[in-house]
Amino acid sequence: MSDKQPGIAATDGVSALPFRPSDWPMPYLAGIEREHTLTATLVLRRFDIDHKSWRLLAVLKEHGELTVSALAELAVLERSSVSKMVATLEARGLVLRHQQGRDRRQSNVALTEGGDALYQETAPLISRLFEYYFGGFDDEEFQRFMSALRDVMERVRSARLHPWTPRTE
Incomplete structure (x- = not known):
């Protein structure tokens, strides 16, 4: 996909297309995160842990010991x-x-x-959710989907560096 969206006429780097949330992916991505967090927290309730805290355990399991800042970055959560x-x-x-x-x-x-034991006990439950969410994808489709998400994530992160992004003084 090019840097320009099909049908978007831009002048001076500003899109002339009216903003319609139903045409953009961000509300869908936010909705997916919200719904998954709610569902996963329900699944994890009997273990007395919410999904975001569980996500920290999962990141530590995958990456080992981390600084709080690195843990926040990898878990995609606010450091505070x-x-x-x-x-x-x-x-x-x-x-x-x-x-x-x-x-x-x-x-x-x-x-x-204890954290590792809790992760080992609960990971299959979260894995089952993902199997349900992505059950309609074959392996190749899922890999393409993940690749596209990673590409978009990088572009979103790098948008702060573009000249058209206002700077804080």
């Missing part, structure tokens, strides 16, 4: 929210946090045996 979730998970014995040097802001987080 992740700090609070990590404190709750630590109090439950699911993660261990330790400082790097004297700076409390620079702490690493790792799964404990």
Whole structure:
């Protein structure tokens, strides 16, 4: 797909196309995230963990020990929210946090045996949700879909660097 959307006439880099949310993917992506979070939290309720906290366990399982900032980035959550979730998970014995040097802001987080056990017990439940969501895709279609999502994510992240994006002073 080119940088221009079909049928979009632009002047001075500004789209002349009226903004209609039903024509753009962002409301759908936000809706998918919201609905999945609600459903996954219901599935995980009996384990006394919400989906976003579970996502932190999943990221730590995949990547190992991480800084809070890296964990927030990989989990696609706000750093301040992740700090609070990590404190709750630590109090439950699911993660261990330790400082790097004297700076409390620079702490690493790792799964404990209890966190790993909870992840192992619950991952099949979340996996079952994804199998349901993507049941109509064959492997090739799913890989193309994921590739397209990754490409869009990179473009969205890099949009802040474009000249037409206002800068904060």
